[in-house]
Amino acid sequence: MRFYKNLYVSESMAKKKEKVIAKLNKKKYPLNTYVIALIEEGENQLEFYSTLMFRQGSVIDDDIFAVGLASGYDDALYLVEEIAKEVYEKTGDLDIRSYIREQEREEA
Numbered sequence: 001m002r003f004y005k006n007l008y009v010s011e012s013m014a015k016k017k018e019k020v021i022a023k024l025n026k027k028k029y030p031l032n033t034y035v036i037a038l039i040e041e042g043e044n045q046l047e048f049y050s051t052l053m054f055r056q057g058s059v060i061d062d063d064i065f066a067v068g069l070a071s072g073y074d075d076a077l078y079l080v081e082e083i084a085k086e087v088y089e090k091t092g093d094l095d096i097r098s099y100i101r102e103q104e105r106e107e108a
Contacts, residue, residue: 001025001035001061006103008036008068008083010075020069027061029054034076035061036068036083038100045096046083048076067100 001024009017013033023030029051036048046067053059068083070076087099 001064001066004038004065004067004100004104007066008079010068010070010079012071012075013069017069024051024061024066027054032072034070034073035064035066036070036076036079038065038067038097040065040097045094046080048080 003021007017007021013020020030020033024035031051033051034048035051036046039045039047048068048070049059049064050073054061068076068079070079083096084094087096088094091099
């Protein structure tokens with residue numbers, strides 16, 4: 001799993017962000033945690049996964065580009081909404097994929 005340099009986190013995740021990232025890198029998946037991922041192709045630009053899906057093996061995390069972390073389903077929904085709002089405010093459209101890719105290039 002790769003992480004966005006400007007990783008979005010829900011308010012309830014802010015204090016434990018670094019610990020959660022460390023656990024995810026070790027393939028230890030904290031309960032009640034959701035990963036918001038940028039999708040490279042297709043209609044959907046973002047998807048979110050419960051870490052339970054990684055534990056069960058129904059989602060493989062090797063190719064995931066995580067752009068956000070949230071505590072719980074409701075926080076994940078809210079965080080996706082916040083990402084979309086930010087992108088719209090800064091660019092005037094909802095091309096989240098292009099915005100995040102551009103931010104990654106600028107940070108490199």
